[in-house]
Amino acid sequence: MLLDPAIRNWVLIPIMLVMVLVGIVRHYVTVLLNGTPKKADLKSARETKALQRAAILRAHGSHLPEQAFQARKSYLSEAFEKGTYLKDPIGSNKPKGNLMSDPAYVETMMDGMKKNIMNIVPQTVIMGWINFFFSGFVLIQLPFPLTIRFKSMLQRGIETQDMDVTWVSSLSWYFLNLFGLQSVFTLILGSGHAADAMRDMQAMSTMGMGAAAGPQMGPTGQPQDMHKIFLGEKENLDLAEHEWGLDDVETRLLVKYGKKPRSVLVDKRTKALAAASASAAGASSSTPPAALAATAAARSKKARRQV
Known part of the structure; x- marks a missing residue:
């Protein structure tokens, strides 16, 4: 053609x-x-940045020592519960007009x-x-x-x-x-x-x-309830576990470059799991089972990270 x-x-x-x-x-x-x-609204930006700060803490908390992680976690959880970062803390529970x-x-x-x-x-x-x-x-x-x-x-x-x-x-x-x-x-x-x-x-x-729809709007174009979002983020922070990224870093480096056998990390993992089981078995009967399970899971997770 x-x-x-x-x-x-x-x-x-x-x-x-x-x-x-x-x-x-x-x-x-x-x-x-x-x-x-x-110009950006300072109070609205503070709400968004507070949520971003909590998300960054949960995602990269392993780069902080445990004491620093727990301090930031407690501060943000308390601030979210009290509504410190809300744009309008007094009218947060009022019905929207x-x-x-x-x-x-x-x-x-x-x-x-x-x-x-x-x-x-x-x-x-x-x-x-x-x-x-x-x-x-x-x-x-x-x-x-x-x-x-x-x-x-x-x-x-x-x-x-x-x-x-x-x-x-x-x-x-x-x-x-x-x-x-x-x-x-x-x-x-x-x-x-x-x-x-x-x-x-x-x-x-x-x-x-x-x-x-701006950053404070939902998928339907309606304003989001930031107080409920903060409470949900507080629950996520409460469930977050700390894993110090530098635990036994010297041993891991020596194993990585062939200066020590890998069995060293396996032995440490076995000992850590045994210690977690012993502490859970020897805990007081007044301790809730959920707390015991959470403690054992956290210790097991840290032990697995060492390998």
């Missing part, structure tokens, strides 16, 4: 140029809509909707333009073979089963440019540009609610 060279000059290249120009214009319009960046009466929430939601409209409208207009003027056009043939599974992706708008899968229709060329021009936009506009096709797809699926 031969293609008319006019298709290249009047269909293929114009579609690509229009999409590049529209992406550049949309980027600058989005920058104008953003306006002056707002109507969100639409909150000017900050309404302003955030409107900003998100304006940005999403700037992402959706240009792509909708371009797709309608291509469907109206270039419906059924075959624009280009790919220079490499493909399997039949790519036919539905590369030949949208062309109802035929006999055409080779390497031919590309006008509508498929639009989608290829939509996701393939990101490197061109990065080269022209720099990193962090607003001409992002993935943002368009997310905007079409969320229709403005996703962008309006």
